Amino acid sequence: MTGDIPAEITVALGRLEVGDAAGAFDDLRAVLAREPENADVLHALARTAHQVGRYDAAVAYAGKAVRFSSTTDRASAALHVTLGLSLLALGHAEPARAALHVATLAAPDEASPRLALAQALEALGRMDEAMETLRDVIRMRPAEAGFRLVYGRLLERWGKGDAALMAYEDAVTLAVAGDVVTRQHKAELLRRLGRAEEAEQTFAEVRERLPDDPAALANHGAALFDVGRMGEAAEALEASAIASPNSAETQTNLGLVRMACGDLSGADAAFLRASALRPDDPLIALNRGTLLGELGDRDAARGLFASVITARPDGRDAARAWFNLGTLDLAEGRFRDGWRNFEARLAFMPPLPGTELSRWDGRPQAGRVLLTAEQGLGDFIQFLRFVPATLERAPVHLQAPPTMIALLERGVSAPNWARSRESGRLTISADAHDGEASSAHASVLSLPFLLDAGRPPPFLPYLGTGWKDGRNCSVMKIGVCSAGNSSYRFDRRRSIGWEELADLLAIGNVEWRSLQPGACPPNVVPLPEGDMAQTAAIVGELDLVITVDTAIAHLAGAMGKPVWLLNRYGGDWRWAAGSWAKDESGEQRNLWYPSLRMFQQVEPALPERAWRTPVRAVADALRAELRLRGARD
Structure with a gap:
């Protein structure tokens, strides 16, 4: 034997660590030419081959090393780990398991052979053994956060989300103060489990530790979007986009946040940027198509949805595209096509009760x-x-x-x-x-x-009976609903703050009643607690309902009560042109609720600006109605 072979192996593997795989191979082959039966050199070559993805070569080198190796200690264990992981990478799970089992026998107090063995057992579907093997590792090294993280990831892959979360929480407790990896896994799992508030808090912890990291900013921004904190979400995503302008996912999320905030032109700019970065991404096409539909460019929206269906005719993306086409059909009054395509939602919506039938x-x-x-x-x-x-x-x-x-x-x-x-x-x-x-x-x-219904059937009030008609009273009783469910991610566009209705609520000869839970201005009677029957009883005593696009519009409309709808720009398909037609008198009436009158935003501006015109129009219309009442009296 010539030269210092251990030192030469160390130098070669050092080259591998800095990315010089070719140099590492050359050095090790030169040593192997001198010492063709040296198990350490063969193992080093196997490690190098494995690291660069040449798993067949790694198995060949490791197999020779096993034949020439005379040790039964940790060196043998490491060699069998390399052999086992390379076999596993080639899809040979059972031979890999056998090699890794030998590794655990050679080094019974080492963690790495058991970690590798757990991978092979998982590949074989032997879940209970894989989990028990990882629990052995945790018992051997109870203070190591990383092993609990590996255990949690295994549990998560096998659909045991709650158990995985417990493992991640243990890992976070054991991790160093500045750790982000375990917190990141915990946050992502919380998000998948639908625990949005906890996910946001954990993503915030990651961002606190990496305040300038684009990924940390983007993840926290997406989590803030999930919990409806749109202003903060926009701030985080804008910062991420500046730091990393070529992230299609960040641009997509930024577009969604801008859309939710009412910045429709800004949303389109973000979606266009995302599309340029990832032109074949169906999610980007779906999101931009939805936005274009809101902006009134339905032909362009149809084109994007059709492109998704052509590229991916099966699966959830195509189902969403068909559903979106259905809403466009309904908005344009093509009801039979719309109802058919509307059914595509069932492929991606959460399962409903009774799906076993x-x-x-x-x-x-x-x-x-x-x-x-x-x-x-x-x-x-x-x-x-x-x-x-x-x-x-x-x-x-x-x-x-x-x-x-x-x-x-x-x-x-x-x-x-x-x-x-x-x-x-x-x-x-x-x-x-x-x-x-x-x-x-x-x-x-x-x-x-x-039911093959086509357009809506002729309307007859179908909720409530015997409601009061107060048109002969000198004081109008008007119910107001200015806000919907704040958990709806686009609620910021459809809801109005009470302060924006101040001029309307200052109009005299009106008894104002709130039709939404929570605080209201002093001159508005609060809504008492109760169910929809109690709300309907209140609506039945009113002369008029003024509301944004919430269930109150449907309730009052179904009762046949006069309802004035404050509708956002674009709005929902049921308020679009396809759901309106002239009645016998030539008046345009909504097919769903003929007693409904719509006051629409006229520009795709931010909400504080976009609401000015329709709110002013409602106030003018109310003053006109009050003047007519006064003339009748």
């Missing part, structure tokens, strides 16, 4: 059909009008939001509703599985498609 196909049947609520309360109220037609075809169990139960039981005036309730053909509950078993299921929002 067969889906109802709309045909008459003797078995009971479970109809389930879906999406918002306003959607449920709007689509209730299709339940009587469903009752003509099948008995129904209507699963409804708890706040609607009392109103549905005693406040519905739709055809055949009371008769069906009395006969038991219609049952109502918040529980999908109450009462007689159902044989099929459908979402209430699917009824127009299943």
Whole structure:
């Protein structure tokens, strides 16, 4: 033997560490030419081959090293780890497991052979053994945060999210104060588990430790978006985009935040930048198409949605594109096409109760059909009008939001509703599985498609009976709802602060009532606590409802009450041109709620500016109405 072989191996592996794989190979092959049966040199070559992804060569070198090795200690364990991991990379899980088992026997007090063995066991689907092997590692090194992190990642991959979170929390406790890796994994898992508030707090901890890091800023910005803190989200994402302008994901999230804040032109700029960085990304195309639809460029939106369907005809992206096309169809009054495409939402929405049952196909049947609520309360109220037609075809169990139960039981005036309730053909509950078993299921929002409904049927008020008509009173009673559910990510665009309605609320000869929970101005009567039946009773005493696009608009409209809708720019498909038609007098009426009058934002500006015109128009219209009342009196 010539030369200092251990030193030469150290030099070669040093080259590998700095990225000079070719130099490492040359040095080690030169040593191997002198010492062709040296197990240490062969192992070093195997390690080098493995690190650069030449797993077949790594297995060949490691196999020779095993033949020539005479040790049974840690050196042998390390050699078998290299052999096992290389076999595993080639897909040979069982031979890999065998090699790694030998490694654990050679070094029973070492963690690395067991960590590698757990990987092989996982690849073989032997989950219990893999988890127990990692628990052995944790028992051997209870103070090591990294091992708990590895254990948590295994649990997460196998769908054990809650257990994985406990492992991550232990890892965070054990980690050094400046650690970000364990916190990052914990935050990402919390986000996937739907625990948005906790995820935001953990992403904030990562950002605190890496205040200028673009990824930390972007992740925290996305988490702030999830919890509805749009201003802070925009600030974080803007900072990330400046630090790392070529991140398509950051630009996409920035576009979504700007869109939620009402900065539609800024949102389009971000989406265009994201698209330039990643032109084939379907999510970017879907988001920009949605924005263009809001901006009124429906042809361009259709083109983007069609491109997603062409590129990826199957899967969730295509389903979202078909759904978005459906909303465009509905907005333009192509109802049959719209209802068909609207059904694509079922492929990506969370599963509804009753999905273990067969889906109802709309045909008459003797078995009971479970109809389930879906999406918002306003959607449920709007689509209730299709339940009587469903009752003509099948008995129904209507699963409804708890706040609607009392109103549905005693406040519905739709055809055949009371008769069906009395006969038991219609049952109502918040529980999908109450009462007689159902044989099929459908979402209430699917009824127009299943009933082949086309455009909405002629309107008759279907919620509430015998409400007061106060048009002959000298003081108008007006209910106001200025805000929707703040958890809705685009609520900032559809809601209005009470302060922005100050001029409207200063108009005299009006008794103002709030139709939303929470604090209100001193001259507005607060909404008492209660369900929708109690809210409907209040609405029934009013002369007029003024509201943004919330369930209150649907409630008042379904009752046939005069309702003035303050609608954001773009707005929802049900308020678009396709849902309006002239009545016998030549007046444009909404097909869903003929008593509704719309006051629309006229420009895609930030909310504080965009609301000025429609709010001023409502105030002018109210003064005109009060003058007419005064003239009649």
